[in-house]
Amino acid sequence: MNIYDVSEKAGVSIATVSRVLNGNSRVSEKTRNKVLKVMNELGYTPNIFARGLGLNTMKTIGIMCTDSSDMYIANAIFYLQRELRNNGYDSMLCCTGNNLSSKQQSLDLLISKRVDGIIIVGSKFLSSNPESDDNRYITAAAENLPIFLVNGHLSGRNIYSVICNDYYAVYSVTSKMIQSGRRDIVYLYTSTSHSGLNKLMGYKDALCANDLEVRPNYMHLCTKNIIRAKEYLSHLHDSGASFDAVITSDDSLAVGAVKFALANHISIPDELSIAGYNNSILAICTEPEITSVDTKLEELCTTAVDKLMKVFAGNDTVAGQTVIPADIVTRDTTSF
Amino acid sequence: MNIYDVSEKAGVSIATVSRVLNGNSRVSEKTRNKVLKVMNELGYTPNIFARGLGLNTMKTIGIMCTDSSDMYIANAIFYLQRELRNNGYDSMLCCTGNNLSSKQQSLDLLISKRVDGIIIVGSKFLSSNPESDDNRYITAAAENLPIFLVNGHLSGRNIYSVICNDYYAVYSVTSKMIQSGRRDIVYLYTSTSHSGLNKLMGYKDALCANDLEVRPNYMHLCTKNIIRAKEYLSHLHDSGASFDAVITSDDSLAVGAVKFALANHISIPDELSIAGYNNSILAICTEPEITSVDTKLEELCTTAVDKLMKVFAGNDTVAGQTVIPADIVTRDTTSF
């Protein structure tokens, strides 16, 4: 079933069929209808390979991430996919894990599939070491197709980032904690990515701005895991360190903090204030519900796709980086 | 950059380059190395369209779901994608929402992209009405390519289902509740899909088997939402109905039940036992943590991909339906 079958049955040439297929106006109404009727009768579908061979585009965007089962990333994929579809593009998903060589392989694979562009989701995808060459393969790929980063930053030609203002978000939360009377504030974080380090810096700077001491054991790098967060706080508590607030870089850690407080009969928020990050469903699972930072993921995603479409349209004034401010959603684990 | 460039630079014919590309053994070691070297130097990547044009396969599987931001589905996508990759296949994701015509459109789109097979995730994708023609478009598509259902069932040629034994899982949980002394058991559920109705039936049958009354207001269809579950239980409680157990078809509803109990100073599990479903992270967010049914999602997904590969290999003895038993993960909201 191909264009020849249609042309034969309709009594026209393949060129005419092709014109009908592509909405070319240089076809008489009568001929067009005749061809459309035949296409319908035959249930004809154009062959995407043959088309791609000529046009060298598949109207498909590759989406890469380390782990699509992560709630934040899963939501991003949903939004991206929806926006791309609205713009006539499909998406091809690659979950790479955290191994550098498998990230490279996935990128090569998407390129070999001739995707028209690539969207990378999550700051953990990139190596945060600016000295290393670990992101070189991405800048190299950007020579041939545009690359977009959602919640990640990398500079370079044909690379576009859309990020949330993580530094300012954590700075604000920390400041609010201090303003509401907290002085011994623990910060639990999950990642040393660009975004992760920005958040940490926000915490430190807010302490400094208020003349509070930055204590190493009050900043803890922790796997993204409820139990681990609870364990570390228990450990800190048992070791005699006192703290009246916990700020986290992810809601799961904040859930751990709530569980720690409940297990030790520490009242929330009077004796211990807790703030989460990402404003996920986890923030409303606990009792009390958790104050959390809304990172505007949907807006990040729609902005990324918008920029992508502009780049495809040949607009060469698309900003390399877009920063979107976060919101703080106040609930019952804080007294501000 | 194509096969001709490589052949010219390597001083061989395009046929030889193609043979090297496809691992054909009828090439001398010397020639092979020469060609590989040139391919490397030129950074040559074969054009997938040209290849697909001849072979009419893209080594790509379409994955369809209603909503990839649903935690259950997000996990399924992760597992499926990983298994497909392990077998040399890529995946193309389509989130359709719940609208029938957009489901049909997405299916058409995947077919027009010449995917080699389609995996549909989630029982909500299918219409559960066996009388309606709403699933006809799927059986029609199955005439041309194999269709796999993960946690969904549809019978027909070239359609394969992998499902969890939901009926028996809920039957077991309900029986255990009864054995541990509960008599007034509420069942909250989110869906009237095939899987959803099976679960409901499991609940009813377990009650009947123990000579307990099936009361309509003790079975409630509820959106997948923490607050809604809490509200319904409050309503039931306020209306004077007494209950000593809540079984749910999703962890989110069980979280709502925990919140209801905490808000009303009802002790868990003594005064109220609670069971969730899907054994998601939500089950361990609350205090106490929730007993939940592990639906073996990873096993469902690997089994589906296994079956897919067997079908592609021409194995015509692949079972149309595979049923995998669930596990009950006992935690602190039940006394069994």
Place this chain on the structure above:
DNA sequence: TTGTATGCGTTATCAA
């Protein structure tokens, strides 16, 4: 072991 020639289904260029 290697090379030549053809077909895959479409789009686009040129001619009519």
Place this chain on the structure above:
DNA sequence: TTGATAACGCATACAA
């Protein structure tokens, strides 16, 4: 407005 034909890049049957 329509038709004939080249081009896209690869795999493969057949020839050498």
